[in-house]
Amino acid sequence: MYTRKNQLEAFNRLLDIMDELREKCPWDKKQTLESLRHLTIEETYELADAILDNDLEEIKKELGDVLLHIVFYAKIGSEKGAFDIADIANSISDKLINRHPHIYGDIKVNNEEEVKQNWEKLKLKEGKNSVLEGVPKSLPALIKASRIQDKVAGVGFDWEEPHQVWEKVQEEISELNEEIKNKNQEKTEKEFGDVLFSMINYARFIGVNPENALEKTNKKFINRFQFLEEAVKKEGKELSDMTLSEMDVYWEKSKAYFK
Template sequence: MNTRKQQLEAFNHLLDIMDELREKCPWDKKQTLESLRHLTIEEVYELGDAILDNDLEELKKELGDVLLHIVFYAKIGSEKKAFDIADIANAISDKLIDRHPHIYGDIDVKNEEEVKQNWEKLKLKEGKKSVLEGVPRSLPALVKANRIQDKVAGVGFDWEEPHQVWEKVQEELQELNEEIKDGNQENIEKEFGDVLFSMINYARFIKVNPENALEKTNKKFINRFQYLEEKSKASGKELSDMSLAEMDVFWNEAKKIFK
């Protein structure tokens, strides 16, 4: 691996390239904070894909893309005389030190949960009016629900045992079934949301990241369905012309391959 000196030299080289691109490249010169925003979100999703695929070579490339965006924002910030890359690094360093008094201060913690609880208390002391202020409005709903539950748990608003949460899931499913029988679509949607919210909460108690779990299932389904498509094509049939029983033959094969 590279030495700290080599790492700093590589980062300095990236900063030099950013300066040059911003000065000479027509596309880079036109970019603004707003124009980069959607591209940054896309890069983070691509990074997430590489992590789920456990593709370390691709992960290195995607981390580079995200790092480029950070450097780009820092460059624009310096042009606006608002901040530069040093300000960004210093700000996060100061925050990490302030929020880790068990490392840089005299606070004792017993486990990870106490670290998280201290973290939320410190953020409130920094001036936040609500524990939930730090949850981005634009987060996808599933991820947002997970973050909401994690944050309120950090200040003690939580169930005590996993079985209590599972009982809540069962209660919400029963309420959903009752609304389905009544046929009120608006109430059905509300209760379905409650079921999802309670399932996401249960995932936290059994140490499962719901976003990762669902995405892995998405990928598994895609692989199985594409296998089904390939097999149907090889047999000279269109999926739309096949019966469910015929599809099930290939689907069961796919289940053995993609688990």
């Protein structure tokens, strides 16, 4: 691995390249904070995919892309006279020190949960009006639900035992089934949302990240279905001409390859 000196040299090289690109490249010169936003979101999702695939080489590449965006935003910020890369680094360093009084102060903690509780309390002392202010409005709903539950749990608003949460899941499913029977679409949607919210909460209690779990299932389904498509194609058949029971034969075979 590189020494700290080598790491700083590599980072300085990236800053120099960014300065040069911003000055000489027509595309880079044209970019704004707003024009980069959707590209940053895309890069973040690509990093998330690489992490789920446990592809360390791809993770390295995607982290480079994300780092480039950070440096790019810092460069634009410096041009506006608003902030530069040093401001960004110092800001997060100050925050980390302030949010870790058990490391940089005299606060004592016994476990991870106490660290999280202190974190949320410190944010309120810093001027936030609600522990939920830090949840981005544009987060996908599943991730947002998970973050909401994490944050309120951090200030003690939480169930005590996993079985209580599972009972709540069952209660919400019963209410959903009742509205389905009543054929009330608006209330059915509401209750379905409650089921999802309670399931995401239960996932936290059993140590499962719901976003990761669902994405792994998505990937498994894609792999199995594409296996089915390829197997059918090799036999000169068309899916549209097959019955569900005929497709199930190939689907069952796919499970041996993608578990």
